[in-house]
Amino acid sequence: MQNPSVPALFRRIASKYDRMNRLMTLGMDIGWRRKSVKHLREMQPNRLLDLAAGTGDFALVASQELLSLREVYLVDITPEMLALAPPKKPKRSDLHWHTIVADAHQLPFEEGYFDAITVGYGVRNFSERLTALREMYRVLRTGGIALVLETGIPTHPFWKALFWTYFRLYVPLIGAVFAGDKDAYTYLPESTAAFPHRDRFLYLCREAGFSENTYIEFMGGASILYKLRKT
Numbered sequence: 001m002q003n004p005s006v007p008a009l010f011r012r013i014a015s016k017y018d019r020m021n022r023l024m025t026l027g028m029d030i031g032w033r034r035k036s037v038k039h040l041r042e043m044q045p046n047r048l049l050d051l052a053a054g055t056g057d058f059a060l061v062a063s064q065e066l067l068s069l070r071e072v073y074l075v076d077i078t079p080e081m082l083a084l085a086p087p088k089k090p091k092r093s094d095l096h097w098h099t100i101v102a103d104a105h106q107l108p109f110e111e112g113y114f115d116a117i118t119v120g121y122g123v124r125n126f127s128e129r130l131t132a133l134r135e136m137y138r139v140l141r142t143g144g145i146a147l148v149l150e151t152g153i154p155t156h157p158f159w160k161a162l163f164w165t166y167f168r169l170y171v172p173l174i175g176a177v178f179a180g181d182k183d184a185y186t187y188l189p190e191s192t193a194a195f196p197h198r199d200r201f202l203y204l205c206r207e208a209g210f211s212e213n214t215y216i217e218f219m220g221g222a223s224i225l226y227k228l229r230k231t
């Protein structure tokens, strides 16, 4: 069950969400999503779940990069975020986008329905991460891959200090100025600090059933891509 304050927060910032992402990451977030979905190319997925899809940026790059895709399901708990996604669908007649309002802790799909799953900056927001990871495992087919892209914390001491200064001072400030919501952009560094990064997250993924799990870092670990398999 999701903590109700999370959808309420995303409802407030939905219309500013994309612009804030570009401002905070200086446009690099799109490149991180694009590099991430390339890890699915080899398996040529047909049906993809983009969980916590928000305004659809991960689904957009997946649809551009993975021409094998025929069905993309964008699932999110906040209707106001999801409402901004459909115009981003690439004009491909062989591709169908389905937007569904649902909770990651209880997915409305049968077992093994998806070839692949993407979750961009979503898992951090789930109230019961192990439950949601188990749901992802359940709806993924055997041999499928789940990609979890999350905020990270750099390990190099200099970069880490710079990163926290940026994240704890600049991000809430631009959140206040450009989104009119300092609280939402204070939640971002706080939830990043509380997240179990790297091996601690992989441990949780193993508990959920995933195996052969790895991660790669973007920008010194400011963003981390976790690649999980159902074998």
Ligand SMILES: C[S@@+](CC[C@H](N)C(=O)[O-])C[C@H]1O[C@@H](n2cnc3c(N)ncnc32)[C@H](O)[C@@H]1O
Binding pocket: 002, 006, 007, 010, 051, 052, 053, 054, 055, 056, 057, 058, 075, 076, 077, 078, 081, 102, 103, 104, 105, 119, 120, 121, 122, 125, 126, 127
């Ligand atoms: C930071 S946004 C990420 C959006 C998008 N994936 C991206 O890459 O930009 C997090 C999203 O997670 C969604 N979310 C939070 N808890 C959820 C839950 N329990 N089930 C489904 N979506 C959830 C929020 O509504 C929000 O749209």
